[in-house]
Amino acid sequence: MRINKYLSSCGVDSRRKCEKLIEEGRVRLNGKTVTAFAVDIKDGDTVEVDGHVVRIAAKRTYIMLHKPKGCVCTVHDDKGRKTVMDLVGGVRARLFPVGRLDYDTEGLLILTDDGELANKITHPKNAVAKTYSVRVEGEPTEAELKRLRAGVEYGGVKYGAARVSAVGAENGGTKLNVTIFEGKNHEIKNMIESLGRRVLFLKRVAIGELRLGGLNRGEWRYLKTDEIEYLRSL
Numbered sequence: 001m002r003i004n005k006y007l008s009s010c011g012v013d014s015r016r017k018c019e020k021l022i023e024e025g026r027v028r029l030n031g032k033t034v035t036a037f038a039v040d041i042k043d044g045d046t047v048e049v050d051g052h053v054v055r056i057a058a059k060r061t062y063i064m065l066h067k068p069k070g071c072v073c074t075v076h077d078d079k080g081r082k083t084v085m086d087l088v089g090g091v092r093a094r095l096f097p098v099g100r101l102d103y104d105t106e107g108l109l110i111l112t113d114d115g116e117l118a119n120k121i122t123h124p125k126n127a128v129a130k131t132y133s134v135r136v137e138g139e140p141t142e143a144e145l146k147r148l149r150a151g152v153e154y155g156g157v158k159y160g161a162a163r164v165s166a167v168g169a170e171n172g173g174t175k176l177n178v179t180i181f182e183g184k185n186h187e188i189k190n191m192i193e194s195l196g197r198r199v200l201f202l203k204r205v206a207i208g209e210l211r212l213g214g215l216n217r218g219e220w221r222y223l224k225t226d227e228i229e230y231l232r233s234l
Helices: 003-009 015-023 115-122 142-150 187-193 225-233
Strands: 027-029 047-049 062-067 106-112 130-137 152-154 157-159 163-170 173-180 199-207 220-222
Touching: 003 015, 003 027, 003 047, 003 115, 015 027, 015 115, 062 225, 106 115, 115 225, 130 187, 142 152, 142 163, 152 187, 157 187, 173 187, 187 199
Parallel strands: 106 199
Antiparallel strands: 027 047, 062 106, 062 220, 130 173, 130 199, 152 157, 163 173
């Protein structure tokens, strides 16, 4: 097994983030720093990350969290801000968030120690749908919504076609349902700003067909077996 996949299977983080750990020289194999991804792990090898030995766990943990505003999607924050990990105290597994939601965005977030599943959900090539409830300022025209459906460019970055539908007026703005398939940083906010409008509220309500429901802000639960199998099938 290649070392990046091994680290991911140990629950260190997603495969892409594990590759970054290797690039930063934070991974050692049998006492020697690893600098390349094309390294195979064999039975009996000892792998360390930041001086701590990591091994593949026999059982994985999968959690659904209703992330509130005011916390960051990271395991540790060098600015001392509250993280999503502070909301799942008492769980012994070495969890990490799957993907990210901005500091001021709320909604469905998965936490797990299964790096392969995280990679499947977040890798752009898999185009896993993420659906958001969005409130934007003003009342976007049908022509503006068609632009979002076709894909837009903002700040030199191209954003792919989205599924967009208007729900109606809400709190001085317009509520939209938006489904995206790429997961770029600030994707929905930048898409809306390309129309000359601002996002007033943003909440992720679904990943694929897995929907957020029954959880108040800051609450979490373990995923059910059928939910886990569904995510593995994506």
